Amino acid sequence: MLFRRMITAALAVGFIAACFLTLLQTVTVSPIIFAAETFEIAEPAVRVSAEPGHTAHGHSDHGHSGHGHNDHGHHHDSEAWAPEDGAERTFYTLLSNTLAGIGFTALMLGLMAIIQLRGKTTLTPLKGLAWGMASFMVFFAAPGVGLPPEIPGIEAATIENRQGWWFLAVIGTAVGLYLLVYGAKALKVVGLFLLVLPHLVGAPHLGGPEFAHPDPAAVAQLEQLHHQFIMASSVSNLLFWLVVGVMSAWVLNRHVLKGFASLGRAEGMALGAD
Secondary structure (H helix, E strand, O other): OHHHHHHHHHHHHHHHHHHHHHHHHHHHHHHHHHHHHOOOOOOOOOOOOOOOOOOOOOOOOOOOOOOOOOOOOOOOOOOOOOOOOOHHHHHHHHHHHHHHHHHHHHHHHHHHHHHHHOOOOOOOHHHHHHHHHHHHHHHHHHHHHHOOOOOOOEOOOOHHHHHHHHHHHHHHHHHHHHHHHHOOHHHHHHHHHHHHHHHHHOOOOOOOOOEOOOOHHHHHHHHHHHHHHHHHHHHHHHHHHHHHHHHHHHHHHHHHHHHHHHHHHHHHHHHHHO
């Protein structure tokens, strides 16, 4: 019963948050991506790869959202499939955001339920706001310090190295924040160390310029677009996580744990009758 209620809540909250994020991306992020794509130069070599949390074309910013960073296919295969610009591309962005939103919401609800059932705190929408901010730091801000969101045409290190460092940053930040907030005093120093560990290791980067475009004027425009993209991605991801945090805390007590408490009382009455 508890698991079923948690999944239904994650489906609802994740879809609503995904619709909100897709709207933000359509207005603020996608125009920057389209502008950057006009500077891409077709070359015979093909290097296409993708990381979790990106759209089918590989330029979504959640994951983002969620979430990781893409090896943005600086060299494109003319025969590779990609969604058409417009409604089809927006649909696949929404689909990707929905899957990520449901997964992240389910993870947050599970952690919230464990924390509350153990008596560490009672989650309110205001505390959900703090959880959303913490999740933004874990899945976007902390990894983004070393590997900021990338636009088409940027030169990046191999995807395996970037994925490894991204997971290190996410896990280190998540465990570090947990120890700082809920850990014993002796463990708070460990939590602080875990927060800075990924940045002491250092994110993988290629030596040389960010953009290999031969036209200096184009490179200047790409650098400007990149700065705009980082800002737009940061704002949209922050708002996404705040929505997920507030709605998850609200639905936890109004639906998930309320049903669990009712089930517990019913079972207790049944045992007493026996």
